[in-house]
Amino acid sequence: MVTPRGSVFRTMRRHLPPALALAYQAAGQGAHEETARGATVRLSDGREVVDFGSYGVAFLGHGEPRIVEAVAAQLRAMPAATRALASPPVVAFAAELQRRCGPGLDRVWLGSDGADAVEAAVKLARRATGRLRVLAVHGAFHGKTLGALALTHAPVYREGLEPLLCHVTHIDPGDPEAVAREVAQGDVAALIVEPVQGEGGVRPLDPETVARWAADARAASAFVISDEIQTGLYRCGPFAVAVDRGWQPDAVLFGKALGGGVMPLSALVATAELYDPLIDEAAWHSSTFGGNPLACAAGLAALTVADELADRGARLGAELGAALTAVASAHPGVVTEVRGMGLLWGLDLRPDVADTVLAALPQHGLLVSRCLSAPHTLRLLPPLATTDAEASLALAALDAALTEAGAP
Ligand SMILES: Cc1ncc(COP(=O)(O)O)c(C=O)c1O
Structure with a gap:
């Protein structure tokens, strides 16, 4: 040590x-x-x-011994990807993660931190819709990088930095009509929710309100993004809460425990529609270490362990x-x-x-x-x-x- x-x-x-x-x-x-x-x-x-x-x-x-061993084996074999050749652990991890999210959510983008996945989701939603505004919820926490911070609600993180990324509206968690009212303006690219607000004080959002918001967003062709960086991977019951509750999300975001507590790893698992900007232009949004083989080896082992537990x-x-x-x-x-x-x-x-x-x-x-x-x-x-x-x-x-x- x-x-x-x-x-x-x-x-x-x-x-x-x-x-x-x-x-x-x-x-x-x-x-x-x-x-x-x-x-x-x-x-x-x-x-x-x-x-x-x-x-x-x-x-x-x-x-966790199996996760540590999977990382050690990958470390010995090839810790860093060339990014010019296919890397089997990365591909296997993406496929296994997608399988647990179910049909419709077919595409995977990999990062290292939760904020990476949030940034990816917002960029994709803006680009795929050609619209700018994102709806987040009062009390939300989505990270501290400048883009993700715009969606985070608490003044304690925002003070001295505003204006942040523009075109973000925080809606009242107690207002089922909020999304219908906002999308009527025709400029909303996405709605982002945490099924349970973690950093905001462990506040579960009302499932029926979110179901209504999601339906209203969908009806206006705005994307629904479920930030499950804290709640996903069975922490709050199902693998992905939004999928289980039938909110039909266009993307689910994972992070934190995704690398098994051994490697930093985050992911966006999305529909083909939201992912569209990346289909032909992968380098449009990527990062050097996002989804590296060591992290994906950890993630692959972590999925098996999580299923078992x-x-x-x-x-x-x-x-x-x-x-x-x-x-x-x-x-x-x-x-x-x-x-x-x-x-x-x-x-x-x-x-x-x-x-x-x-x-x-x-x-x-x-x-x-x-x-x-x-x-x-x-x-x-x-x-x-x-x-x-x-x-x-x-x-x-x-x-x-x-x-x-x-x-x-
Ligand atoms: C729901 C949620 N989203 C995003 C993030 C940001 O993740 P990270 O700190 O890995 O960037 C967090 C971190 O606490 C989180 O709880």
């Missing part, structure tokens, strides 16, 4: 964002991460914590949902609401104790990823691979942190 010369935190404060160094130092109580397996991370002082964070990347568990994930999700509801009702003064689906849960905390709870969690043995745009929501992203023992430890840590915060 590579370590910097001198103290990790002192060196981090000097060369990386100092506030992050302080936050990491506090979370680890002076220790740093060292190794990890499954949902458990071992710290440099020998303690172990359960990881329900990692921004959703470690969904199949840290260091999906049933267990459904059971774990139901059990965790019930347990979290029970924990919340045991701490009525601290937890004000519980929301979520499958393996994505949010607990709204009383604003004056939210920071205390979030800071105490790692000390009690549970790591979580904060929502910067919803600072009072405790987001839980349990891996599919969480064992029953890890789930019990996580719930005990949560209970301890909530008890401490509620103590007079």
Whole structure:
């Protein structure tokens, strides 16, 4: 393992964002991460914590052996593509991913980060329709690159940068008529939704409202894009929530866990109509490392592992949902609401104790990823691979942190 010369935190404060160094130092109580397996991370002082964070990347568990081995084999064979010759792992991964999304969604574009897939979707929709405007939802998070940021709603990320990419309208999640009203102007290229807004505070969108929006968008020949970078790959039940709910999306976006928590990998899986600008002009939108053989080898193994764990994930999700509801009702003064689906849960905390709870969690043995745009929501992203023992430890840590915060 590579370590910097001198103290990790002192060196981090000097060369990386100092506030992050302080936050990491506090979370680890002076220790740093060292190794990890499954949902458990071992710290440099020998303690172990359960990881329900990692921004959703470690969904199949840290260091899943089959994914690591698939990457190691590809590393030995050919880690970088020539981009002048066909690469079998890339082709096999695209075909396997498409197969899980079902008929109609036949075409695949590969990137590295979630924002890459969002940017690709917006470019394709604008080019394929010849229209400029994109509808996103209040509370949405679609990434932080300048184009994706235009679709992200929270001022905390946008301030000081506006005007961003123009022609984006954020619609009210409680307004079923919103899309019909906007598309009537004839300039809408696409509607983009997250089935459950993750970074926005774990807010499931009303399925019937989205179904209505999707139908209204389709009727106006605007594309429907489902951003499942956080919710897809069975985290919220099905492989692709939008497909399962019959929203008939023109594209589903995947990222985060798609590379099995081992390699960065994202994808857009789209209809031929949306993908049209790329049919004859592949270089019109591409990136040097997007869909490289190492990432695709990881992705291919990750799909198999995810399929195998999906049933267990459904059971774990139901059990965790019930347990979290029970924990919340045991701490009525601290937890004000519980929301979520499958393996994505949010607990709204009383604003004056939210920071205390979030800071105490790692000390009690549970790591979580904060929502910067919803600072009072405790987001839980349990891996599919969480064992029953890890789930019990996580719930005990949560209970301890909530008890401490509620103590007079
Ligand atoms: C729904 C959604 N879309 C897009 C993104 C951006 O992904 P990335 O950070 O990999 O660019 C995220 C990241 O949290 C996300 O949750």
